């Protein structure tokens with residue numbers, strides 16, 4: 001991958017990826033809080049980042065000034081907040097409930113409570129209310145990578161890929177026979193530090209598409225993620241080698 005070397009890191013296994021991403025996040029959260037008084041974070045769903053969230057919950061008290069951290073979600077499934085498929089539920093169990101008293105502010109996407117289109121509009125309105133000006137600039141954005149080269153809920157061949165102005169949209173995903181709510185490429189690309197966590201040999205093909213000079217974002221939506229500062233990639237050896 002031709003990302004600047006320092007931004008592409010390969011570790012022996014998923015545990016080491018989570019360890020490294022935890023330390024990386026601590027540095028960025030502290031910097032954001034000291035420079036801007038708060039740290040705005042978009043969390044990824046799926047299974048890969050779960051261990052990272054658990055490790056963040058286990059940090060010694062005071063490592064991160066959690067009350068100055070504001071947690072958002074890059075995407076959400078069209079399920080209730082207590083559904084096993086809910087990204088919010090995964091984050092709540094791995095991180096939020098384990099932080100005990102020193103809580104960050106958490107903004108779930110209100111899927112389950114509203115139909116996808118309304119949930120997306122409500123979330124986008126919330127972001128506009130919180131934004132410091134016309135743009136919403138996350139300090140940290142975590143993203144995963146599907147083996148079909150999707151990221152967030154920007155899936156191949158879906159409408160959200162072509163959204164160039166809204167920040168959050170409902171997205172029908174026929175290949176999953178479901179709807180999602182997802183942040184869009186314009187919002188994700190405005191992030192100060194965007195980090196992908198990618199583990200498992202089944203991600204090798206998608207990693208190649210991420211770097212493929214043949215730009216076909218409709219087929220390989222991860223190619224849409226082109227932030228001003230190149231993204232960081234935390235990979236395990238299996239993803240790197242495809243084995």
Ligand code: 6PG
Pocket residue numbers: 044045046047048049074075076077087143144145146150151152153
């Ligand atoms: C989701 C995620 C999605 C995820 C990839 C990778 O809601 O599932 O936002 O984009 O990051 O599908 O998922 P794994 O980490 O489970 O491989």
